[in-house]
Amino acid sequence: MITRGPRQLLAEVQQPGLCIGCGSCVELCPYFRSHGGKTVMLHDCDLAEGRCHAWCPKTELDLEGLAQTLWGRPYPAQGMGPHLAVVAAKAGPRLESGSYQGGGTVSALVCAALDEGLVQGAVLTGGQGLQTAPRLAATPEEVIACAGSRFTAAPTLAALNRAQAQGCGSVAVVATPCQAAALAQRRAKPWPQRGAAGPAELVIGLFCNWSLDPQGLASFLAQRVEPREIRSMDIPPPPAGVLKVETGQGSLEIPLDEIRGLIPPACGLCPDMTSEWADLAVGMYEGRPGWNTLVVRNEKARALTEAAVEKGWLVMEKFPAANQEHLLQAAQGKRSRGLSAALAQGLLGGPGDDQPKALRVGSELYKAVENGEVA
Template identity: 40%
Template sequence: MEIRGGMALLRDVQEKGLCVDCGGCVGLCPYFRSHRGRVAMLFDCNLEQGRCHVHCPKAEVDMDAVSRKVPGGAYTGKPAGRFRRIVKSRAGQKMAGRARYQNGGTVSSLLALAFDTGLIDAAALTDRKGLMPRPRVVTDVAGVLACASSKYMASPTVAAVHEAFSSGFRRIAMVGTPCQVTAVGQMRCDPLGRNDMDPMALTIGLFCTWALDARLLSDLMPAETDTEAITGMDVPPPPSSVFSLHTRNGPVDLPLETVRRAIPDGCRVCPDMTAEFTDLSVGALEKDTAWNVLICRTEAGEALFETAVARGYLETVPMDPDQAAGLLKAASAKKARALAKVREEGALNRKEGPSVFHMAPAVVDDIMNRTSPLPSPSPGRRDESSA
């Protein structure tokens, strides 16, 4: 796998429409900036190798190398990745009444515990102004709770990790979607040897089938919609087939088939639904929205989970077998769809020229033999895409 520079990133990712505005290349140099859901290169860069290319989740991702860094161990291609346990969870008595959680409040509760115990000194989250998501560094529980809600938008959240590090924080938590945590995983592998240390104390991933380009979605809005009046958003469970926006002027519902036009092409080559390269992963349950799915992946993540339960930050119940089976089926289908797309584009395991990602041939065969690519599902429900 070849590490290249900014001009290659522009050619191989942005000009091909694969950029998902994760923020991995933002805040490292003067060249890349994110504005209203898009990353732009402001000036030509003559560096042959750069962290912008190294961090990108759509350029030369070595799935095995990132998996060995976090959660630890070879990349197997299993539907939900490597994990220690899966449970249903929600905010416990310790968190009661502290915020209005869109779903179970698991992410906010875990971050609150991490701040209260000194595990972290900053968190990179996603805030929102109207329709537009914004990366944000928070340093206390109040900041976490202020960001609690689902955004559903592609967001340059990894830029907040760079901002926190530049500000001197060295015990950073990050909450992100699969592409965002893949960028952080790439960063932590550090093949250029440019980081003095790994500042990530905690990574929490969010389930995601795909996100939305905020600018494209804005163009699909009814003309009379005041996007600055948006107070929340949701994808109600089936049989509903709408993307629902809550505004101070009343609800705005968009057909899901219309909303699909705002999906970045980069989402279609993502093989990860459950944010595998993390300490913990969290998602919402379609038919049981008072609870979250919580996946413990690392020893540190499981220890935080156990402390959260013991101290009343979380309450848990066993995962229903049918719900677990549905989750694994959906995650397996996303892997198969992404692999089929990447192979169709000739961007898998190339020895010369750009690849989106690299994966052991035996793992590729296992994924494709496990299930045939299924039609793309409704927008993935995500719990609190910032906190």
């Protein structure tokens, strides 16, 4: 796994427009800050190696190295990441019904993790309308306040860095796949000698197909609605094909085709739909409103879900095999598209390739991508 410095981070990620603004490099040091949806470097830094580069999910994301280190096996051409179970889930009776999206499973799991003492706090993405902001929540009320989907990437991991710097040792993070990948890099390449920032205790991943550039979305919407009037946004399950914007004066439906241009180029290189690197992953349950799909990836996750059910935070049911097959296909589709796009753009590396790459895979997978066999 290759690590370079902040100047290379700028050259490989910020300058070509691949930064997704996850916040992983923000507030680790005095140099990187998040502002207006962008990650910017305030001053030049000439360190040869830095955590900024080591943990960034958009450069030198060595899928093969991570899989070997964290999963103990190669990164496969197929699949949706390791998992013990895929279930249907929704918030249990203990969680007061809030403005959560789908089934409220994420909020329920975070509350359970706090309740169980598994973590001291959870880093979530809060904010209203276009103003997304990372939050550190320590109580169910604070968790509920952050419920609901956002469709722009937020510098969530900056809040993790801040929490860890302030001595909050065990933190859960609700992460998009790119943020989960950043956190996986922290597990695989911890850097304790340089301060408190490091891996999260628990990573609750989200399913994600793409996000929208915050500044691009803001100016797009500003032409259609008064930005201050925006209350919430949602993308209802297919076949709706729209972004639904709730405003003070009713709702507005924008066809997804109109906003596809606002998808950051980095999303096109992403091979992960189901947050493979997280402990658990939560997504929509197509065709069953009020429920989520929950992927339980490891033993820690299994223990948490069992406790959550027992304490009334969560309700789980069987997930039909047909739906699981459909989910696998969707995940496979994104992996195939991401790896192929990376290859086409010269950003996919194999072992022994010393050019900077966004993604690295093992030699077999590299060949398979080259031959169009990953589908």
